[in-house]
Amino acid sequence: MEVTVAGRETAAEGVASFELRRADGGPLPGFDAGAHIDVELPNGMVRQYSLCNDPAERGHYRIGVLLEAAGRGGSRSAHAQLLPGSRLRISAPRNHFALVPARHTLLLAGGIGVTPILSMAEQLARADASFELHYCSRSPARTAFVPRLRAAAFAAQVHFHFDDGDAAQRFDARAVLAQAGDTTHLYVCGPKGFMDHVILTARALGWSEGNIHYEYFAGAAVDSSADRGFEVQIAGSGQVVPVAPGQSVVQALAAHGIDVPVSCEQGVCGTCVMRVVQGEPEHRDMYFSAAEHAANHCFTPCCSRSKSARLVIDF
Incomplete structure (x- = not known):
């Protein structure tokens, strides 16, 4: 869809918020809390951004973009080139990253990971559901959407935690997650280190794996120095393509005239997912669950590799 930037504002230090409306004035497709959209940025990159407005709002979408100085250029393009009217x-x-019905819901956000969590809080509040939101950031200046949260009907259910605050303000994962129960579901989003800490703490405290929900914004750093070459075979045609060390499956296929749609290129978004017919993938994505990794039915060719000498794949 073609959309227009109907509004732009600074949500926090280094965070810009954009309101998007259909260019033809028509309604936008509905969405549920936790949803994201692919955005084709002015520099040609495609990036995924969570929708952070109330899902009940049909006339516009709102996204928040953190300026990543060391990133690959997507956020820099958004901050520099997405202006009102663009x-x-x-x-x-x-x-x-959809909500599931629960007696109580615990929402944990770290930094810009608050964007899908905001939408969840709005949806839960409208349903008069039991929930609480813990929002962790480095400092008040770097905490996005604070006025909106303080003015929300659910403001009493929001707890702020700042790294540079006093001991009482800092986030204590064990204390927040202490009441594990089959009727409580946890949703966490934010930087990988924050998420790993929360998820590992929840598991250590006995939380059921099915009650822990999460969404990563970036892939994990992987040591590729020991990577070996392997082959991929296309199930439909039988074509065999070699994949060299230091080369992704997507790159190898592209070199042989087989284009695969990609977006994040970090195993986060799921755009490039392929079916595994035979062989054992070496999963390096953040998209599939541990159970899905173990099943080996699919893999992400943008970052994952193969443990077997040949991997037979299908689109």
């Missing part, structure tokens, strides 16, 4: 293309919403 036109760009986006996908329909997709959701890999």
Whole structure:
């Protein structure tokens, strides 16, 4: 869809918030809390951003973008080139981080990971559901959407935690997660270190794996120095393509005229997912769950590799 930037504001230090409306004035597709859209940025990159407005709002989408100085250029393009009146293309919403019914919901956000969590809080509040939101950031100046949260009908259920605050303000994962129960579901989003800490703490405290929900914004750092070459075979045609050390499956296929749609290129978004027909992948994505990794039915060719000498794949 083609949309127009109908509004832009500074949500926090280094965070810009954009309001998007259809260029033709029509309604946007509906979405549920936790959904994201693909955004084709002015520099040609495609990036995924969570929708952070109330899902009940049909006339516009809102996204928040953190300026990543050491990133690959997507956020720099958004901050420098997306101005009121700018036109760009986006996908329909997709959701890999949806809420499930629960007696109580615990929302944990770290930094810009608050964007899908905001939408969840709005949806839960409208349903008069039991929940609480813990929002962790470095400092008040770097905490996005504070006025909105303080003015929300659910403001009493929001707890702020700052790294540079006093001991009482800092986040204590064990204390927050202490009441594990089959009727409580946890949702966490933010930087990988924050998420890993929360998820590992929850598991150590006895939380059921099915009650822990999370969404990563970036892939994990991987030591590729010991990578070996392997082959991929296309199930439909039988074509065999060698994949060299230091080369992704996507790159190897592209060199042989087989284009695979990609977006994040870090194993986060799921755009490039392929079916595994035979062989054992070496999963390096943040998209699939541990159970899905163990099943080996699919893999992400943008970052994952193969443990077997040949991997037979299908689109």
